Amino acid sequence: MTPEGTRRTPVMLQLHRSVHTDAVNVTTSMLECFVAIVDEHGLGNAARALGVSQPTVSGTVRSLETELGVELFRREANTLVLSPEGAALLPLARRTVLDHRAAERVVDELRTTNPGGAAPTVRIALSDRSTTPELIAAFVAARPGSRIDVVTIADPAEALAQVRTGQIDCAVVPDSDAPSDLVHEHLPDDVRVLALPPGSGHVGTLDQLDAAVPLAVLAPTHRVGVGVVDALAGLGIVATVVLSGVPQQALPGLVAHGIGAAVMSESMARSVAAAGGSVVPWPAPPSERTRIVYSPNWVAPLINSSIDQLDRGQSVGTKTNHS
Structure with a gap:
């Protein structure tokens, strides 16, 4: 979406000027440049993000200021630095840009989808900590026949940035990363377990682990692995991180093949249990709760329906929108 070489539909904004009131002709490309300067912290970064020259961005914003x-x-x-007038315009400009992109996406889908065909694609960003199986199953159950593109984005800040720019429709992020400018709500608490490889014996609780047998731990990051090791040390269990940097989705297969133990969601551990491994409840701290975050455009009803599927009829909390 760039100001150069792209068709734009003028967006008519009724703004009250200090002296008189009249209609001004503001294009989406003007607002897009304005928002990019704010989000990218400067003209140069905004130009790179939009794929245009810095003079183009500067000239477009000057035209916007002249028009307004x-x-x-x-x-x-x-x-x-944003002026008071710029700060007042920013929420409306951001919403206009997002709505324009959403409208373009819908039109593109209509052009490529036959009547009665598949629903528009929903793009969702998940990190390695996201509850992938439950979440995707909920989306499928909420809208049979819909196309779902899953994008793995490890950095929550990057995922949220792509939600804001309309590159993706929603993201699942840790509770601590939930922003104030987007709609978000808690997902149901994900049950965490310690999955043990085949041959670990019949273990039902953490205190039944054999303290005499050192435990090899696999983890998506070294920090997470150290946290697991420390928790086990509190129970007198000697453990060592033997492999870190493992995508969450790969952990069940590695545990099932006897490489080591790992903390994961209960649903992901089912394949480990099916392979002869053991699954032990793991206490997850409240900070590991996750939220689904999205922009309030056409995808919102699908998000709500999916959360209903995830929750199986129980309340997941109050929707928040501080935009």
Whole structure:
């Protein structure tokens, strides 16, 4: 979505000027440049993000300021800072850009989908900590026949940035990363377990682990692995991180093949149990709760329906929107 070489539909905004009131002709490309400067922290970064030259971005924003009759940015110590007028315009500009992109996506889907065909694609970002099986099953159950694109984004900040720009429709992020400018709500608590490889014996609880047998631990990150080791040490169990940097989705297969033990969601551990391994309840701290985050566009009803599927009729909390 760039200002150069892209067709744009003018967006008519009724704004009250200080002297008089009239209609101004503001294009989506103008607003997109304005939002990009704010999000990318400067003209140069905005130009790179939009795939255009810096003079193009600068000229487009000057045209926007001329059209509106207000100054949107002020320069302080070689840094562009939003003016009060710019801060007031930003929420509307961001929503307009997102709505325009959503409309373009719907039109593109209609052009490529026959009547009665598949529903529009929903793009969802998941990290290695996300509850992938339950979440995708919920989406499928909520809208049979829909196309779902799953994108793995390890950095929650990057996932949220792509939700804001309309590159993806929603993201599942840790509770601590949930933003104030997007709609978000808790997913049902995910039951965490310690999956043990085949040959570990019949273990039902953590205190039944054999303290005399050192435990090899697999983890998506070294930090997570150290946390598991420390928790086991509190029970007198000697454990060592033998493999880290493992995608969450790969952990069940590695545990089932006897490489080591790993903490994962209960649903992901089913394949380990089927292979002869053991599954032990694992206490997950509240900070590991997750939220689904999305922009309030056309995908919202699908998100709500999916959460209903996930929750199986129980309340998951109050929807929050601080935009």
